[in-house]
Amino acid sequence: MADLALFGALARIGDDRLVLGHRTSEWCGHGPILEEDIALSNIALDLIGQANHVLTYAGATEGAGRDQDALAYFRDAADYRNALLCELPNGDFGVTIVRHFLYGVFSVLQWDALSKSTDETLAGIAAKSVKEARYHVRHAGEWVIRLGDGTAESHRRAQDAVDALWAYTGELFVQPADESALVAAGITADVSLLHATWQSQVASVLHRATLTVPASGWMQGGGRTGLHTEHLGHLLAEMQIVARSHPGAKW
Amino acid sequence: MTPPPVVAEDSMRLAEFEARIARDESIEPKDWMPERYRKQLVRMMSQHAHSEVVGMLPEGNWITRAPSLRRKMILIAKVQDEGGHGLYIYCGTETLGVDRHDLVQDLLDGKAKYSSIFNYPTLSWADIGTIGWLVDGAAIVNQTMLAKASYGPYARAMVRICKEENFHKRQGYEIMATLSGGTGAQRAMAQDALNRWWWPSLMMFGPHDADSPNSDELMRWGIKRKSNDELRQRYVNLTIAQAKAIDLTVPDPDLRYDEASGDWITGPIDWDEFWRVVKGNGPCNKERLAARQKAHADGAWVREAAMAYADKKASRTTEAA
Numbered sequence: 259m260a261d262l263a264l265f266g267a268l269a270r271i272g273d274d275r276l277v278l279g280h281r282t283s284e285w286c287g288h289g290p291i292l293e294e295d296i297a298l299s300n301i302a303l304d305l306i307g308q309a310n311h312v313l314t315y316a317g318a319t320e321g322a323g324r325d326q327d328a329l330a331y332f333r334d335a336a337d338y339r340n341a342l343l344c345e346l347p348n349g350d351f352g353v354t355i356v357r358h359f360l361y362g363v364f365s366v367l368q369w370d371a372l373s374k375s376t377d378e379t380l381a382g383i384a385a386k387s388v389k390e391a392r393y394h395v396r397h398a399g400e401w402v403i404r405l406g407d408g409t410a411e412s413h414r415r416a417q418d419a420v421d422a423l424w425a426y427t428g429e430l431f432v433q434p435a436d437e438s439a440l441v442a443a444g445i446t447a448d449v450s451l452l453h454a455t456w457q458s459q460v461a462s463v464l465h466r467a468t469l470t471v472p473a474s475g476w477m478q479g480g481g482r483t484g485l486h487t488e489h490l491g492h493l494l495a496e497m498q499i500v501a502r503s504h505p506g507a508k509w
Numbered sequence: 510m511t512p513p514p515v516v517a518e519d520s521m522r523l524a525e526f527e528a529r530i531a532r533d534e535s536i537e538p539k540d541w542m543p544e545r546y547r548k549q550l551v552r553m554m555s556q557h558a559h560s561e562v563v564g565m566l567p568e569g570n571w572i573t574r575a576p577s578l579r580r581k582m583i584l585i586a587k588v589q590d591e592g593g594h595g596l597y598i599y600c601g602t603e604t605l606g607v608d609r610h611d612l613v614q615d616l617l618d619g620k621a622k623y624s625s626i627f628n629y630p631t632l633s634w635a636d637i638g639t640i641g642w643l644v645d646g647a648a649i650v651n652q653t654m655l656a657k658a659s660y661g662p663y664a665r666a667m668v669r670i671c672k673e674e675n676f677h678k679r680q681g682y683e684i685m686a687t688l689s690g691g692t693g694a695q696r697a698m699a700q701d702a703l704n705r706w707w708w709p710s711l712m713m714f715g716p717h718d719a720d721s722p723n724s725d726e727l728m729r730w731g732i733k734r735k736s737n738d739e740l741r742q743r744y745v746n747l748t749i750a751q752a753k754a755i756d757l758t759v760p761d762p763d764l765r766y767d768e769a770s771g772d773w774i775t776g777p778i779d780w781d782e783f784w785r786v787v788k789g790n791g792p793c794n795k796e797r798l799a800a801r802q803k804a805h806a807d808g809a810w811v812r813e814a815a816m817a818y819a820d821k822k823a824s825r826t827t828e829a830a
Binding site: 276280283284286287288289290291292293294295296299300302303306307309310313326327330331350351352403404405407408409411412415496497499500501504506507508509 | 562565566569572573574575576577578579580581582585586588589592593595596599634684687691692694695800803804805807808809810811812813814815817818821
């Protein structure tokens with residue numbers, strides 16, 4: 259039976275990982291050291307793998323015959339539901355790492371909450387994904403500390419990255435109104451309840467990295483309802499070009 | 510060819526070394542070895558490692574455009590494997606007393622070679638299938654032989670790497686089979702990719718035996734067990750059958766089957782093209798090197814930060830003690 263509320267919630271969860279995984283995969287072959295090429299590729303692979311599971315399930319709940327590839331390759335930007343944080347360009351290694359850290363801490367908290375979902379399929383995906391996300395946070399967190407407490411240049415770049423990305427973190431914790439029935443049924447998690455834990459975990463690592471937590475200010479949003487930055491259209495144009503050039507083809 | 514400068518080495522030790530090679534014993538890092546053997550291994554292994562790393566670029570070029578999530582994941586995993594192979598073989602060279610950073614610097618300075626195949630462009634999705642099928646297929650033929658190389662660390666690395674390369678080849682061939690059985694446009698894409706990659710893949714085995722300056726020495730010391738031409742023939746025989754099975758045609762009007770030997774005999778390879786690409790004038794030599802140089806330069810501040818942090822941490826630990 260079609261469940262459009264659940265479909266919408268799953269699109270938010272899956273699109274975050276797909277878009278961030280795609281961005282991360284852009285690093286492949288261009289990392290600062292070979293070990294990081296391998297690590298970033300591995301993280302990209304995990305994220306796209308998570309997206310693959312979630313979007314497969316999303317397609318099934320929608321009941322309109324769309325599989326994960328139809329959702330990934332044949333939706334326009336306005337139908338994507340990822341947070342804006344995930345679609346911003348990679349920037350330098352500092353921006354990439356700080357984003358992974360800020361998003362990763364959220365991701366662990368979200369997967370952990372979803373692993374207790376009353377929806378068995380979602381709980382299963384979450385239980386597997388939370389383990390991967392913990393590694394991602396460990397990797398990114400260690401780099402945040404190295405960069406923040408490394409050289410004057412790396413400190414400046416890391417702080418610039420934190421300052422630039424901060425305005426995109428608020429959206430992660432805005433609980434969409436159309437998911438209230440799902441939250442009440444214990445199917446999805448209320449992300450607003452994760453914010454305080456996120457703040458304290460992030461502040462703790464930034465402090466160790468000798469970085470300053472930005473003052474709270476205006477938070478950008480819109481991704482959860484399909485109002486994106488200019489960047490997502492370009493990302494999707496590249497991602498979807500081959501699939502859309504050959505509609506109906508199998509790969 | 511100039512005889513190798515082994516005369517200055519201890520002749521007793523050299524005789525013992527060559528006797529060990531003759532008995533098919535594995536040479537290990539702490540064993541005595543002729544300087545020339547060490548140098549040849551460093552040259553060969555570092556070229557191999559560089560090839561893995563540079564090879565990430567042409568395939569990485571299609572990660573962001575892979576046409577399904579499954580294909581995207583497989584391709585990321587594959588390119589990640591190549592990076593892992595590079596790392597693994599660089600570590601192997603360090604058992605011979607060289608520093609990985611010096612080898613990487615040689616690559617960045619344009620002094621080191623890597624497989625010329627990666628100086629060709631990947632122009633369509635079918636190129637990803639073709640690279641897996643042909644380039645990894647050729648690499649497997651070569652590396653299966655190297656898995657029996659006399660130097661233990663290299664041979665063991667090859668055993669492990671070959672297992673992953675077999676998976677890479679299968680995924681490439683599967684892409685090609687799917688495209689060949691797909692729409693007209695997909696089929697044309699597959700044939701076009703095969704047309705462009707076939708001859709360069711034959712060149713991967715290097716010049717004919719008569720024109721291969723290092724081959725004699727490498728074979729004498731058991732680093733290589735088969736000649737370039739023997740390996741190339743094995744690859745051709747395997748690949749022609751595979752092309753037929755998926756209804757694609759290799760672009761060689763002179764290709765013929767020799768009943769007596771059971772070999773597929775190809776037309777002449779364009780060695781002028783081979784040497785032109787080796788010497789730096791392939792379609793992508795400059796781009797590939799520039800991409801490696803840019804990644805290295807852009808990453809300088811990251812590596813400096815990691816070193817600075819490690820130093821700080823070490824001095825804090827010392828102070829605390």
